[in-house]
Amino acid sequence: EDAGRAAQFQARIDAEERIEPNDWMPAAYCKTLTRQISQHAHSEIVGMLPEGNWITRAPTLRRKAALLAKVQDECGHGLYLYAAAETLGASREELVDQMLSGKAKYSSIFNYPTLTWADIGAIGWLVDGAAIMNQIPLCRCSYGPYARAMIRVCKEESFHQRQGYEIMLTLCRGSAEQKAMAQDALNRWWWPCLMMFGPPDQASQHSDTSTKWKIKRFSNDELRQKFLDATVPQAHYLGLTLPDPALTKNEATGHWDYGAIDWDEFKQVLAGNGPCNRDRLAARRKAHDDGAWVRDAAVAYAEKRKNRLAA
Numbered sequence: 001e002d003a004g005r006a007a008q009f010q011a012r013i014d015a016e017e018r019i020e021p022n023d024w025m026p027a028a029y030c031k032t033l034t035r036q037i038s039q040h041a042h043s044e045i046v047g048m049l050p051e052g053n054w055i056t057r058a059p060t061l062r063r064k065a066a067l068l069a070k071v072q073d074e075c076g077h078g079l080y081l082y083a084a085a086e087t088l089g090a091s092r093e094e095l096v097d098q099m100l101s102g103k104a105k106y107s108s109i110f111n112y113p114t115l116t117w118a119d120i121g122a123i124g125w126l127v128d129g130a131a132i133m134n135q136i137p138l139c140r141c142s143y144g145p146y147a148r149a150m151i152r153v154c155k156e157e158s159f160h161q162r163q164g165y166e167i168m169l170t171l172c173r174g175s176a177e178q179k180a181m182a183q184d185a186l187n188r189w190w191w192p193c194l195m196m197f198g199p200p201d202q203a204s205q206h207s208d209t210s211t212k213w214k215i216k217r218f219s220n221d222e223l224r225q226k227f228l229d230a231t232v233p234q235a236h237y238l239g240l241t242l243p244d245p246a247l248t249k250n251e252a253t254g255h256w257d258y259g260a261i262d263w264d265e266f267k268q269v270l271a272g273n274g275p276c277n278r279d280r281l282a283a284r285r286k287a288h289d290d291g292a293w294v295r296d297a298a299v300a301y302a303e304k305r306k307n308r309l310a311a
């Protein structure tokens with residue numbers, strides 16, 4: 001009977017129907033989506049830390065207001081993504097515990113430090129730029145709640161990307177020192193951003209099933225290439241140099257060919273040995289512990305309300 005249901009399920013996916021929380025779904029579909037959506041949520045939440053580091057040091061009131069709004073948006077994205085993951089049956093507590101214990105991943109990119117103000121520009125331009133490239137196709141993901149969450153998230157990410165590019169443009173049109181700061185930020189963020197798209201296609205363990213189920217519409221390497229093709233001209237417009245001597249426009253394909261990515265560095269970051277992994281997890285654990293009283297108060301209040309309604 002399960003084989004019949006699985007065939008029917010696949011037929012719905014092939015017909016571009018959305019799968020909703022109460023619909024039958026294979027256990028492996030539920031598991032891989034819970035994994036991806038919760039890791040995406042953790043990335044948004046941990047992703048607040050590198051930029052949060054600069055809120056008190058933003059150079060002007062306008063920059064500070066924009067950065068505060070951006071970081072708050074990331075918190076909101078994390079919350080809708082946890083809610084989307086909960087529709088698959090997992091509890092938020094259990095998902096958060098998986099992140100805090102180091103069992104669940106979050107994006108490798110958030111394990112790098114933000115050393116100067118230009119890093120805030122580079123993150124908006126490149127990290128949000130990469131996030132949009134990956135998330136636009138997720139708006140058509142087969143799972144309804146995830147696809148719908150992505151529509152709003154992408155609108156906000158576009159604003160974040162423009163915000164970052166405008167910081168870079170201002171620095172690049174400023175003093176020689178400001179331009180050097182922008183170049184240094186680009187040098188440090190470029191390769192880690194290319195790693196955000198995940199391992200090369202032949203090493204991507206989940207790609208085949210996620211493609212079959214229309215969770216993924218493009219492969220890791222395809223999205224990496226799209227990002228590169230969109231971003232190289234933007235770097236040139238800024239008058240900056242990409243830190244890749246092998247970067248060349250391939251006239252035959254129309255794409256930018258790029259040098260070898262250091263996959264050992266990626267593996268090290270995933271294994272918990274990136275420059276900031278320990279700091280990031282320590283900050284999240286502290287925030288979780290410091291917030292225990294809020295969760296306790298919410299539970300006590302819900303209990304009191306329930307008793308009052310029952311009486």
Ligand code: FAQ
Nearest residue numbers: 040043044047105106107108131195196198204205206207
């Ligand atoms: N970092 O078989 P695949 C943002 C893991 S944007 C860490 O190819 P899949 C916005 C992968 O989980 C960033 N781990 O996996 C923002 C798997 O391990 P697992 C978040 C990575 O799922 C901007 C293993 O490697 N965006 O937060 C990474 O088919 C600025 C094998 O890989 C999303 O999460 C990585 N870079 O493809 C916030 C998008 N790459 O789970 C603040 C949704 C791979 O078996 C500031 N996710 N791994 O233990 C996806 O599209 C997919 O999950 C991929 C990976 C494309 C990331």
